[in-house]
Amino acid sequence: MFSPQSFVSEAVKKIKKEVKGRSVIAVSGGIDSTVAAKIVSDALGSDVLAIYVDTGLMRTGEEKDVQNTLTGLAVNHKIVREENLFLERLKGVSDPESKRKIIGKTFIDVFEREAAAFGAEYLVQGTIAPDWIESGGGLRDTIKSHHNVGGLPEKVNLKIIEPLRDLYKDEVRKIAEFYQIPHMRQPFPGPGLAVRIIGEVTKDKVELLKKATSILETNVSAMEDIPWQYFVVLLADRTTGVHGDRRVYGFTVAIRCVGSLDGMTANFSFIPLDLLAKISREITNGIPEISRVVYDITDKPPATIEWE
Ligand code: XMP
Numbered sequence: 001m002f003s004p005q006s007f008v009s010e011a012v013k014k015i016k017k018e019v020k021g022r023s024v025i026a027v028s029g030g031i032d033s034t035v036a037a038k039i040v041s042d043a044l045g046s047d048v049l050a051i052y053v054d055t056g057l058m059r060t061g062e063e064k065d066v067q068n069t070l071t072g073l074a075v076n077h078k079i080v081r082e083e084n085l086f087l088e089r090l091k092g093v094s095d096p097e098s099k100r101k102i103i104g105k106t107f108i109d110v111f112e113r114e115a116a117a118f119g120a121e122y123l124v125q126g127t128i129a130p131d132w133i134e135s136g137g138g139l140r141d142t143i144k145s146h147h148n149v150g151g152l153p154e155k156v157n158l159k160i161i162e163p164l165r166d167l168y169k170d171e172v173r174k175i176a177e178f179y180q181i182p183h184m185r186q187p188f189p190g191p192g193l194a195v196r197i198i199g200e201v202t203k204d205k206v207e208l209l210k211k212a213t214s215i216l217e218t219n220v221s222a223m224e225d226i227p228w229q230y231f232v233v234l235l236a237d238r239t240t241g242v243h244g245d246r247r248v249y250g251f252t253v254a255i256r257c258v259g260s261l262d263g264m265t266a267n268f269s270f271i272p273l274d275l276l277a278k279i280s281r282e283i284t285n286g287i288p289e290i291s292r293v294v295y296d297i298t299d300k301p302p303a304t305i306e307w308e
Pocket of ligand 1: 100187188189190191229263264300303304305306307
């Protein structure tokens, strides 16, 4: 039986013994990086800096949540705002893997700068077992280049600490409970809303998607049985709609809600139709640029969870 208490005390002991110098960790607001940051912070105190890069591609309220959580856990942290840099580099790019690579590279540039400014010698990563298995670390081929695993270690000239490397999600969750980390939001991809905007990413599209995502999250998080992951995708093709007595050529969004244990396989969720109808109306009434809402009824496989 996995004991979070003994795992943490062993990990803290080991890090204290082996790590001599300052460390940095990139935190995303997700459970893995938060737990990793807390463990290393317990071992090294103010010699650790948790860095949150605001890419401008995160959900509404994300940065505040991260700040509150890290403050509550007494983890030394810094928020770095770089929305303009990310949008500038994404201009004109519509290929999904290119988007991921640009975001990964920009993230590394910002992070390297901050790590050097802190005088870090070590890099802490919240990598868990399924991350490296799915990124080609095991027998499987690379499915998507997950940016939080693909770039940092080779590029950043720092020694790596991966306290969660052999753990699965349920074990990390037990550690989060042990630390009384407040309820975390659902899993969210490192490249953020960029992989939920099909085609080119612009500031306007990000704003639309943030609003639609908030509407969906508010409604779905009030359900009794909350899906494992639930989000909105902004499609590239416009479709015809009617506003008053005018025909408009508006955006279409797809709602994706899935049940899963670890993201490796997933089933689409059976959301009650009356709730879907309410969400659809709130989105189209609240965001006039969106004129059509569809629901994705595909499992993984054959589809992936994200659309890009
Ligand atoms: P897919 O779309 O591959 O997603 O079925 C499986 C899980 O991974 C998340 N995901 C990502 N997470 N960087 C991340 O940190 C990425 O590039 C990325 N792509 C997908 C996805 O949200 C789902 O939970």
